[in-house]
Amino acid sequence: MADVLMWQPWLFPRAATQSERGAAPVRAEDEARVNSAAEAFAADDSATEEVRWLELVAQGDEQAYRQLMNRHLRGVHAFAYRMLGSRAEAEEVSQECFLRLWKHAGRYVARAKPSTWLYRIAHNLAIDRLRRRREGSLPEGLEEAAASERQSALVHDRQVSRQVERALQDLPERQRAAIGLVHYQGLSNAEAALVLGIGVRALESLLARARRQLREQLAELATSDRREP
Amino acid sequence: MTDSNSLDLTRFQELLDVHGPELVRWPEPLQGAARALLAASPGAREAQRQALELAALLDAAPEILPSAALLSRIAALPARQPRGWAAWWPFGNPVAPLMGWAAAAAFGLVVGSGSIPLLDPSAEADLAASDADAEDGAGLESDSAATEAPRQAAAEGEAASDEDWNDLELALGIGWDWEEEP
Numbered sequence A: 001m002a003d004v005l006m007w008q009p010w011l012f013p014r015a016a017t018q019s020e021r022g023a024a025p026v027r028a029e030d031e032a033r034v035n036s037a038a039e040a041f042a043a044d045d046s047a048t049e050e051v052r053w054l055e056l057v058a059q060g061d062e063q064a065y066r067q068l069m070n071r072h073l074r075g076v077h078a079f080a081y082r083m084l085g086s087r088a089e090a091e092e093v094s095q096e097c098f099l100r101l102w103k104h105a106g107r108y109v110a111r112a113k114p115s116t117w118l119y120r121i122a123h124n125l126a127i128d129r130l131r132r133r134r135e136g137s138l139p140e141g142l143e144e145a146a147a148s149e150r151q152s153a154l155v156h157d158r159q160v161s162r163q164v165e166r167a168l169q170d171l172p173e174r175q176r177a178a179i180g181l182v183h184y185q186g187l188s189n190a191e192a193a194l195v196l197g198i199g200v201r202a203l204e205s206l207l208a209r210a211r212r213q214l215r216e217q218l219a220e221l222a223t224s225d226r227r228e229p
Numbered sequence B: 001m002t003d004s005n006s007l008d009l010t011r012f013q014e015l016l017d018v019h020g021p022e023l024v025r026w027p028e029p030l031q032g033a034a035r036a037l038l039a040a041s042p043g044a045r046e047a048q049r050q051a052l053e054l055a056a057l058l059d060a061a062p063e064i065l066p067s068a069a070l071l072s073r074i075a076a077l078p079a080r081q082p083r084g085w086a087a088w089w090p091f092g093n094p095v096a097p098l099m100g101w102a103a104a105a106a107f108g109l110v111v112g113s114g115s116i117p118l119l120d121p122s123a124e125a126d127l128a129a130s131d132a133d134a135e136d137g138a139g140l141e142s143d144s145a146a147t148e149a150p151r152q153a154a155a156e157g158e159a160a161s162d163e164d165w166n167d168l169e170l171a172l173g174i175g176w177d178w179e180e181e182p
Helices: A028-043 A045-058 A062-084 A087-107 A114-134 A146-150 A158-170 A173-184 A189-196 A200-217 A219-227 B009-019 B028-040 B042-059 B068-075 B095-112 B121-136 B138-172 B176-180
Strands: none
Touching: A045 A062, A045 A087, A045 A114, A062 A087, A062 A114, A062 A173, A062 B068, A087 A114, A087 B068, A114 A173, A114 A189, A158 A173, A158 A200, A158 A219, A158 B042, A173 A189, A173 A200, A173 B042, A189 A200, A200 A219, A200 B009, A200 B042, B009 B028, B009 B042, B028 B042
16 A cells, blocks of 8 residues: 555655654555555546556657646646635646646656646645745735635625635645545545545545534534525 | 444434535445435435535635636746756757758868869969979970970860869859959
8 A cells, every 4th residue: 555655755845744644554445445546547548548648748748748737737726726725826836736747757657547646746735835834934825805706606605605715724734635635626535545645544534524624614604505595 | 344234323424524425426335325324314314415515615615717827837838848958958959050060061071072282272373383484494495395295185184174173163152262363
């Protein structure tokens, strides 16, 4: 299992330490589920195609690079924004992420989907920025007003959108990453665990705690929403 | 893995928090037990309803799309960040200047091989001077008739050779100034 998580650490700003992971030790159940995720990856035609694109990018093929960009930029950018709460920083992380894709595609090891690899790069870049924020070298970055422009007025109004965004930003960063990957980007629990470099059960613990906190924070919204016709 | 018989309301709520309200995203072994519980328990249905409500609220978070400027910046990264030889050679493809240099060198070799003495003005002047000396020498008059024929033949051959070379010079645009001198 640990071998599955070997992600060539020089590619990333800083790998999460075991204490930061706060994760339960890896179990046989985790291993089985990660292996099943690997099998699903092997059977996934689009992932196989992306692996081929990555090989071409490693040879300097700009067309393959653009194919990967067209498929994953939106998701990587949305995930970076979800992590950082700042449009400008999300753009910087996205750009750095694809720069690394261009420069280091040859280092990709086909043990997981290329998208998982990209999300892991984005996650590590975002974590690095959050750490620098805590150390005071980067400003806080919750942007609410501009981000709510594309909110669908058919479902919820702008105020609801802002409150949800704030509730997400209030989550601890690893819980926020877990929700961002699973709920917003649609990754499976096993894939999200790979991205975060933790076991599947640890990931599920993060998800459960995140959903509980969100439910508590948004309970009032849910109640008022229910009262509305 | 939870056994299907042990899936009570508390465990169901935990699984909702872990896997979300959509049962299709749950591990397959748990889906049957969850459906059975939902069919039998109003509490389970209420828990799922709340989980769906939370998921809908989360979907209300703003959708963030990359800007057109970001798209173009990232699309231009390969051009701005060349790899391999292009990363340290800022003058484009190095084959082109190398080919140019090689062609110029080859041309120089072709032009320079064997033809240089005919183009040398000092050699021509030396030849004229030696002709003048020969005409001035008194003791050589008797020999002049004997030597005239081969010299004339050599001069004709030289003139023909010069004529050929002049055509080449004209074609290539070299040596023109020297030919114009009186």
